[in-house]
Amino acid sequence: MQTNFTPEQLADPGIATANKILRTCVHCGFCTATCPTYQVLGDELDSPRGRIYLIKDMLEAGRPADAKTALHVDRCLSCLACMTTCPSGVDYMHLIDHARVHVERTFRRPWHDRALRWLLAAIIPHPGRFRLALLGARLARPFARLMPDARLRAMLRMAPARIAGPSRDDLGATFPPIDPRRARVALLTGCAQKALDPEINDATIRLLRRAGCEVVIPENLGCCGALTHHMGREEQAMRSARAAIHAFLRADAVEKLDAIIINASGCGTTVKDYGHMFAHDPDREGAARVAGLARDVTEFLDSHGLPPVTSPQGLRVAYHAACSLQHGQKIVAAPKSLLGAAGYQVVTPVDSHLCCGSAGTYNLLQPKLSAELRARKLRTIEALGPQIVAAGNIGCMMQIGSGTDVPVVHTVQLLDWATGGPPPPAWESAHPEATRPIAPLAQPA
Structure with a gap:
């Protein structure tokens, strides 16, 4: 794809990266075959190729996002099936991430959209707040049909039947291995997961201990930044990611970690991308260290070995x-x-x-x-x-x-x-x- 960014525009690392990605696209359309939103809506602008055209036009012109571009960017799931399909290796993930940031910074959404996005970003990454919100949603769920906004109805229906209490790992902990010790690993305990189903972390710890792992949960470990990152809220995402990086590095400094285990794959994709996110940041070396240690729990066990x-x-x-x-x-x-x-x-x-x-x-x-x-x-x-x-x-x-x-x-x-x-x-x-x-x-x- 031909692009026409000015030298001044290309001095911005984000634009330079977007330009490189755009130029790899050859318009073949293979991505449309595996794009879920294109399959449902049948609109070219709701396919990766269509969104790429919209993003290119927006960034080249150096203009704020308009309602049309925001609509189709918002409809993207960031499922990345298009990247698996693409024969040209278009790095769609980083392009759509950049577009989301641009939309969030330059497009003024209707007040109710802004309020909802602010609410989600303020609550879900914080387990304590999220537990309270889920409790309120469960109490209000019988009235979901009366809600005029489908998004509010979806929020109420999200609440599980049982709301978990605070986790023992909220303040950090170290769990010894079942002898002999074969690895020292840190566990990203997540944010939404701790409120929705904390038993997942408990099962992970039990399994890793049986596999001979000392499991460390770093102190002051919060959200990895994935949720706000995919909403285009770059500053908030970077703050969360930076705090997580520092927490893992402190644990790594006590004694070298063999891996950082992640059992929520959405978080794992983001943590593994810390090297890119912090490429022009003073914390880039630490970010790269954490990203290099990150392993999905199944990825780790596949090479480390499953307990008997x-x-x-x-x-x-x-x-x-x-x-x-x-x-x-x-x-x-x-x-x-x-x-x-x-x-x-x-x-x-x-x-x-x-x-x-x-x-x-x-x-x-x-x-x-x-x-x-x-x-x-x-x-x-x-x-x-x-x-x-x-x-x-x-x-x-x-x-x-x-x-x-x-x-x-x-x-x-x-x-x-x-x-x-x-x-x-x-x-x-x-x-x-x-x-x-x-x-x-x-x-x-």
Whole structure:
């Protein structure tokens, strides 16, 4: 693609990067075949190629974003399926990220849109606030039908039946390995996940300890910045990311870490991108160190080794590949091979490359499109007749679980169960006849 940026424009590192990305696009349109929003809407401007044209025009002209550009940029899921498909290697992720920042800075949205985005950015990255918000949403859920805005209705329906209390890891902790120690790892405990399903972190810690890992949860570890980053709120995202980088580096300084384990794939894609985000920042070396250590929990266990399987269940598991894992991090085989090694019968839905419609806050900001994508995903999953669904991202779990009676759990919870841990709570809720006491996590060292 030919571009016409001025030398003055190209002096901006962000524009220089965007220019390089734009020039790799050859207009082939392969991306339209795997773009979920294009499949639903059939509008060229709701495909990666169409958005690239809009972004190019906006950035070259050096103008503020207009309503048309903001609409189509906002409709992008950032699922990155187009990057998996693209034969030219167009770095769409960094282009759409740059466009979101430009839109957020230069386009004045209607007041109710601004208020909603501010509210989401102020609440979800903070587990304590998010727990209170979920409690309020659960109390107000019976009145959801009376809400005039579909986005407000989606927010109320998001609240789980049980609201978790504060996690013991909020203040940092170290959990010793089951001897002998083979690795020292830090765990990113997340923000939304701690409020929505803290058992995922507990299962991760149990599993890693059995695999001979000392598990460190750094003090003052908050949000990684992923959620606000994908909303285009660059300053807020960078503050969160910087705080996370410093927290991990402090733990690394005490004794070298072998890996930083991440069990929410949306967070993992962002943390692995810290080197790019901080490329022109004084913290770039630390950011690169953290990004280089980051591993999805299945990615780490695939190379480190799974603990001995003691309780194979033989369940038929439909594996849902989160977009941030399969497209963002290019991790495709590891989760399925680990589940198979743990004794599960793994089945994969058709069109597994397509997004379920969660995409961070997308299901709250674009509820109509999100609901259509969820319905399509559920049809492919339920066609397999699974006993349980596994996914590697809390957003996907909430999105899929809100539309089916089939228990939806994190992949790590099934691996924990097969290697001596308790059944996932979602499975026990669906099968109360098989319940048993949950094993304690064990006290930190």
